[in-house]
Amino acid sequence: MRADALRNRERLVEVAQSAFATHGIETSLEEIARQAGVGIGTLYRRFPRREDLIAAVLAERYLKLAECAQTLAECREDADAAFTEWLTLLIEHMAIYRGLSLAVKEAIHDQSTALGQTCKEMMDAGTRLLERGQRAEAFRSDVNFWDVMSLCSGIVTAVERRAEKPVDSGVPPVNPYLLLDVVLRGLRKQDA
């Protein structure tokens, strides 16, 4: 890879990160290119789909999440507590950019995409954590990790949507931790 190309790539990811943070993941790509001081063609050559850019921005963040799952699996005796703690981290990570939770929900069903790949390691680690809990008879075993991801994505989407609305609309704020607690309870074996 040529030096100038690398420079541009880094610049784009940097600008995209801050644009996503401000305007959400659906922000204009032309604007990102402009702010990065490159032509729109350059952006598209490096990141043919929006997703590719998202994946680049998230890469290290999601790698850490995977590592964290690994650590929890090794250090925490209590499989239930480990998974609970990790899911909490997961929904927090899904909430960093407006719209991300939906993009992730899309990606988990299709690992052929760049974002899907980025999520893969994280998903694998999470799956192991869930399965450990299932072996320990803490969680019901008819649910797989994709199911859990789907529900978590739903929680984060709800928070995002509520946040866009006026505070005084009569609808109470959405508490993601409460919703996560509902999901986790539903996941646990009752007869234990």
Next chain:
Amino acid sequence: MRADALRNRERLVEVAQSAFATHGIETSLEEIARQAGVGIGTLYRRFPRREDLIAAVLAERYLKLAECAQTLAECREDADAAFTEWLTLLIEHMAIYRGLSLAVKEAIHDQSTALGQTCKEMMDAGTRLLERGQRAEAFRSDVNFWDVMSLCSGIVTAVERRAEKPVDSGVPPVNPYLLLDVVLRGLRKQDA
């Protein structure tokens, strides 16, 4: 309202209903106008926002859902079973048009919109059904109906997203009834 205006309105709703069914809720409004044989200006005058059109298409459907909740509340002894049955109907209704689940998630947080109004009666009926269950000590009482709606919308969105992906991508299909069961279990009082 003038007779021609009424005719056009009905025609638009009719066409929109079938366009939504085929292409999802995000289908082109210009296409709907064209198929209805009216100008795009006419469509926008009657339905200034896409949501208004969606609301018109859903109106009677959601009214029935509200009635159904009422009936269940009156006829079913078992508050838990009543709510369970109704939520099943709810997620089925949310799934009729691709993208609807997200629009509804948006609308429940803002009843100032047309779709929010359309959902209101249905929501009120659902709320009563949930609260009945809570009074009967069947469901935990720190969760409100918006929370439940949010989770249900998340379930339906997951199904939609999965359906758009190739069957052989290695990801198992999403079973909405299983996910709903998880949510319902999470909603129930455990110590009962």
Next chain:
DNA sequence: CATTTAAGCGGAGGCTAACTCCGTTTAGCG
């Protein structure tokens, strides 16, 4: 250092769809 060339660049241009605006048409009342 000069030459070469493939990698990279950029932005004009085509496309689609949303949404507005305003001159024209017409329903239906008196």
Next chain:
DNA sequence: CGCTAAACGGAGTTAGCCTCCGCTTAAATG
């Protein structure tokens, strides 16, 4: 029948996606 407010329609504006291709340049080679 004539009037007028209501309704119509579609051209035009805007915005963003994405492609395509002629120009530029890094860096490899002799």
